[in-house]
Amino acid sequence: MNARPRGAAIVMAMAVVAMAALAATALLLSQSTWARRLELATQRSQAQRGLEAGLDWSRALLHDDLRASQTDHPGEPWAMSLPPIPIEGGELAGRIEDQQARFNLNNVVRDGVVDPVQEECLRRLLARLGLPAPLAASLGDWLDADGLAQGGAEDAYYLAQATPTLAANRPLTDLAELARVRGFEPAVRERLRPFVTALPRPTAVNVNTASAEVIEALVPGLGPEAARALVAARERSPYLDRSGFLGRLPEGVRLAPELISVNSEYFQVDFSVQVHGARVRGTALLVRDSASWPRVAWRKFP
Ligand SMILES: [Ca+2]
Numbered sequence: 001m002n003a004r005p006r007g008a009a010i011v012m013a014m015a016v017v018a019m020a021a022l023a024a025t026a027l028l029l030s031q032s033t034w035a036r037r038l039e040l041a042t043q044r045s046q047a048q049r050g051l052e053a054g055l056d057w058s059r060a061l062l063h064d065d066l067r068a069s070q071t072d073h074p075g076e077p078w079a080m081s082l083p084p085i086p087i088e089g090g091e092l093a094g095r096i097e098d099q100q101a102r103f104n105l106n107n108v109v110r111d112g113v114v115d116p117v118q119e120e121c122l123r124r125l126l127a128r129l130g131l132p133a134p135l136a137a138s139l140g141d142w143l144d145a146d147g148l149a150q151g152g153a154e155d156a157y158y159l160a161q162a163t164p165t166l167a168a169n170r171p172l173t174d175l176a177e178l179a180r181v182r183g184f185e186p187a188v189r190e191r192l193r194p195f196v197t198a199l200p201r202p203t204a205v206n207v208n209t210a211s212a213e214v215i216e217a218l219v220p221g222l223g224p225e226a227a228r229a230l231v232a233a234r235e236r237s238p239y240l241d242r243s244g245f246l247g248r249l250p251e252g253v254r255l256a257p258e259l260i261s262v263n264s265e266y267f268q269v270d271f272s273v274q275v276h277g278a279r280v281r282g283t284a285l286l287v288r289d290s291a292s293w294p295r296v297a298w299r300k301f302p
């Protein structure tokens with residue numbers, strides 16, 4: 001063999017070796033990426049199981065609470081935030097929040113028709129929060145069954161928008177739906193969020209958990225100072241029944257008893273779980289309407 005072909009053969013052999021080395025490196029890399037992905041997926045599914053455990057824990061806690069007490073107030077075990085607790089490879093944290101501490105926006109319409117008493121409560125809440133009064137009529141038209149604009153907006157308005165849509169003419173399924181209602185700009189929704197909820201049926205406000213703002217909205221002529229006094233009074237001992245609360249209203253102030261309760265059926269649970277590099281969050285609405293195990297009305301789990 002002369003020198004030239006031999007040299008070429010050596011170069012060729014070196015190239016083959018180099019390519020093989022490159023291929024092996026690429027394979028190793030893709031294997032390690034794959035292994036990492038698999039590890040993350042495993043951690044994620046562990047974290048999801050953690051969320052399920054959190055939900056079961058909440059249901060058990062609420063179930064036990066119903067057997068132990070006729071009232072629901074912030075001093076009860078369900079109301080304490082769960083500090084991060086260790087689980088295998090990570091931690092679980094969360095809390096349960098009474099949704100009847102808030103004004104249920106779906107109360108504004110009952111059986112397809114605006115309920116003037118509830119609409120008035122919403123107007124007072126809007127005024128208390130410094131938000132425009134016409135929002136109440138906007139919501140009323142969005143929720144009521146008819147297509148007749150009564151101070152708010154119906155299909156004609158929603159069809160004329162950049163993204164045409166129709167008025168829902170039914171209860172809100174979720175607070176996020178407010179974004180579609182006339183006037184409920186992001187800043188408005190942000191201001192309202194801590195005080196309102198959207199529950200699947202009409203509900204009373206639990207005066208043992210509601211904020212002073214929500215209580216003030218319920219009671220015509222109450223005012224902020226008296227509302228704060230009613231909240232302060234329950235901190236010493238919760239209201240045991242409606243008349244316990246009604247009896248503390250200032251002279252001359254009246255409230256329809258059916259607007260309030262001292263216990264609750266709707267609770268929202270929020271959990272976050274971290275397992276090594278994976279973190280997941282979940283939210284669910286629980287209904288506890290009898291001595292049976294609380295039901296899940298909806299859940300947003302990954
Ligand atoms: Ca209770």
Ligand SMILES: [Ca+2]
Nearest residue numbers: 141144145146
């Ligand atoms: Ca309507």
